[in-house]
Amino acid sequence: MILTVTPNPALDLTYRVPRLLPGETHRAAAPAVRAGGKGLNVARVLAQTGSAAFILTTAGGAPGLRLADDLEASQLPSELVPVAAPTRSSVAVFDESSGETTVINETGGPLTPAEWTALHDAVDRLVVPATCVVGSGSLPPDAPDDVYARLAAAADAHGLPSVIDAVGAPLVRAAEAGASVVKPNRRELAETTGLDDPVAGARVLLDAGAGLVLVSLGAEGMLAVPPEGEPVHARLGTPLTGNATGAGDAAVAAVASLLAAGVSDPSALVRRATAWSAAAVLAPLAGELAPGFRDVESRIETG
Amino acid sequence: MILTVTPNPALDLTYRVPRLLPGETHRAAAPAVRAGGKGLNVARVLAQTGSAAFILTTAGGAPGLRLADDLEASQLPSELVPVAAPTRSSVAVFDESSGETTVINETGGPLTPAEWTALHDAVDRLVVPATCVVGSGSLPPDAPDDVYARLAAAADAHGLPSVIDAVGAPLVRAAEAGASVVKPNRRELAETTGLDDPVAGARVLLDAGAGLVLVSLGAEGMLAVPPEGEPVHARLGTPLTGNATGAGDAAVAAVASLLAAGVSDPSALVRRATAWSAAAVLAPLAGELAPGFRDVESRIETG
Numbered sequence: 392m393i394l395t396v397t398p399n400p401a402l403d404l405t406y407r408v409p410r411l412l413p414g415e416t417h418r419a420a421a422p423a424v425r426a427g428g429k430g431l432n433v434a435r436v437l438a439q440t441g442s443a444a445f446i447l448t449t450a451g452g453a454p455g456l457r458l459a460d461d462l463e464a465s466q467l468p469s470e471l472v473p474v475a476a477p478t479r480s481s482v483a484v485f486d487e488s489s490g491e492t493t494v495i496n497e498t499g500g501p502l503t504p505a506e507w508t509a510l511h512d513a514v515d516r517l518v519v520p521a522t523c524v525v526g527s528g529s530l531p532p533d534a535p536d537d538v539y540a541r542l543a544a545a546a547d548a549h550g551l552p553s554v555i556d557a558v559g560a561p562l563v564r565a566a567e568a569g570a571s572v573v574k575p576n577r578r579e580l581a582e583t584t585g586l587d588d589p590v591a592g593a594r595v596l597l598d599a600g601a602g603l604v605l606v607s608l609g610a611e612g613m614l615a616v617p618p619e620g621e622p623v624h625a626r627l628g629t630p631l632t633g634n635a636t637g638a639g640d641a642a643v644a645a646v647a648s649l650l651a652a653g654v655s656d657p658s659a660l661v662r663r664a665t666a667w668s669a670a671a672v673l674a675p676l677a678g679e680l681a682p683g684f685r686d687v688e689s690r691i692e693t694g
Numbered sequence: 695m696i697l698t699v700t701p702n703p704a705l706d707l708t709y710r711v712p713r714l715l716p717g718e719t720h721r722a723a724a725p726a727v728r729a730g731g732k733g734l735n736v737a738r739v740l741a742q743t744g745s746a747a748f749i750l751t752t753a754g755g756a757p758g759l760r761l762a763d764d765l766e767a768s769q770l771p772s773e774l775v776p777v778a779a780p781t782r783s784s785v786a787v788f789d790e791s792s793g794e795t796t797v798i799n800e801t802g803g804p805l806t807p808a809e810w811t812a813l814h815d816a817v818d819r820l821v822v823p824a825t826c827v828v829g830s831g832s833l834p835p836d837a838p839d840d841v842y843a844r845l846a847a848a849a850d851a852h853g854l855p856s857v858i859d860a861v862g863a864p865l866v867r868a869a870e871a872g873a874s875v876v877k878p879n880r881r882e883l884a885e886t887t888g889l890d891d892p893v894a895g896a897r898v899l900l901d902a903g904a905g906l907v908l909v910s911l912g913a914e915g916m917l918a919v920p921p922e923g924e925p926v927h928a929r930l931g932t933p934l935t936g937n938a939t940g941a942g943d944a945a946v947a948a949v950a951s952l953l954a955a956g957v958s959d960p961s962a963l964v965r966r967a968t969a970w971s972a973a974a975v976l977a978p979l980a981g982e983l984a985p986g987f988r989d990v991e992s993r994i995e996t997g
Binding site for chain 1 (some may be wrong): 717789797800
């Protein structure tokens with residue numbers, strides 16, 4: 392199975408309003424509630440596409456109980472490390488007239504040293520039956536910089552590939568620990584390296600030790616930058632409109648599924664990552680691909 | 695004490711963002727959490743201004759537990775009727791750059807017939823030591839039309855005055871039951887009666903049986919329409935800017951405090967209601983008056 396690790400999950404609450412008017416009061420039905428967080432979305436996409444995925448995350452307080460309930464209902468295998476801080480919420484407001492979603496993401500509460508130890512102990516146990524390890528998403532406040540580095544190292548110690556989707560020091564440290572693939576988006580890469588050019592930024596992470604850097608470029612597709620040889624740029628020939636939330640998680644799922652199957656060719660990885668990202672944009676919910684996702688891959692242009 | 699009854703309370707969650715951008719994702723600290731609902735705000739204003747207030751409301755699910763916690767912390771005396779439906783939330787996003795607050799008010803879940811009976815039984819017990827009864831705020835979905843009428847009738851049976859702040863059929867039924875004062879705002883009165891002119895609309899509620907109709911007109915102050923004699927219009931001479939949330943609740947508190955003290959003169963009621971509304975606009979939180987609220991009353995112009 393592919394082990395996804397999400398240190399800072401969220402309870403996703405989605406309201407629908409006919410039209411969102413800043414400064415006004417709106418009436419709405421109770422929100423749709425869903426266990427969220429990038430690693431959970433990755434696991435959902437893996438489950439949909441036929442890979443066995445396992446979710447390791449944390450849960451605290453009343454929102455943590457609701458997160459656990461939703462995970463159980465979704466039948467995704469999971470282990471929740473109990474933590475004292477209540478699981479954060481992410482509040483989304485869907486505007487039915489514009490189709491736009493406005494999101495307030497809580498930063499979350501810090502984990503205690505004992506809770507971090509419990510999370511890493513769980514990784515050490517769960518990495519044994521794993522075929523690939525994924526670490527993704529923001530970290531709680533005051534998290535150690537080496538959370539994702541330890542994940543990459545634990546994978547490496549078992550001869551397993553790893554994919555890390557993060558930003559800043561935790562991403563650099565994961566690269567230094569030899570993560571197989573790191574996947575920032577263009578803005579996150581610039582924020583991490585201080586370099587606006589994605590190829591130059593990717594070189595920083597490759598020099599640090601990453602096996603491959605995959606940079607998502609939004610509507611312009613995706614760039615795979617290997618340590619040697621030319622970068623590969625993949626994009627869908629036709630423009631898309633839809634819900635970009637979760638597109639990056641679909642890309643991570645695509646990469647993890649290929650790495651788990653022993654495929655590490657940059658062109659193959661970036662091609663499927665771009666295809667699944669596009670299929671995620673066409674699906675209504677984060678963590679889902681539109682039904683035709685297998686056909687999208689043939690429409691991806693690389694160069 | 696003044697008994698406030700709130701059948702559909704809310705857990706108020708307030709986020710702060712530097713700037714609210716529709717369609718974008720924002721990061722925010724955990725929200726400020728507060729027991730909310732119009733009757734709770736009325737009780738807070740009464741407590742601040744020196745009247746003993748008692749809160750009768752409902753609580754359900756995890757949000758109901760948080761509501762109970764906050765009420766206990768606030769030291770406002772209260773009784774919570776346990777209900778199965780989780781207490782609704784009201785999510786506010788405060789935009790630090792514009793000073794505007796955008797609110798999503800959940801409609802809430804229905805009460806069972808047994809839960810309505812428990813609420814009315816509690817009213818029958820708590821009305822005995824009361825000096826005035828207040829019913830305010832929206833009702834849960836599928837609520838009987840006579841919820842506020844039964845409140846006004848219970849007050850009347852004990853020779854007590856009542857104030858009802860509602861809209862639609864429950865407001866009309868409360869007027870029919872002889873509520874001492876009904877306080878819709880201009881929009882609610884038009885919605886209830888189908889008449890745009892507030893004096894004409896007020897006459898409908900007076901004909902139904904209300905003792906006095908108080909119509910809040912926003913920046914234009916407030917109108918008291920008695921069954922006989924001329925309407926009294928009160929307003930603050932100077933325009934105000936601030937947070938209008940809770941201004942109507944402050945007006946209800948003003949009226950209840952005077953009625954409880956045996957004052958029922960329409961001019962006195964509308965004067966204090968307008969003053970406390972203005973003082974609420976100048977205070978940061980709903981359920982609070984700005985410290986100078988006693989001085990504001992002398993600045994109110996009536997005509």
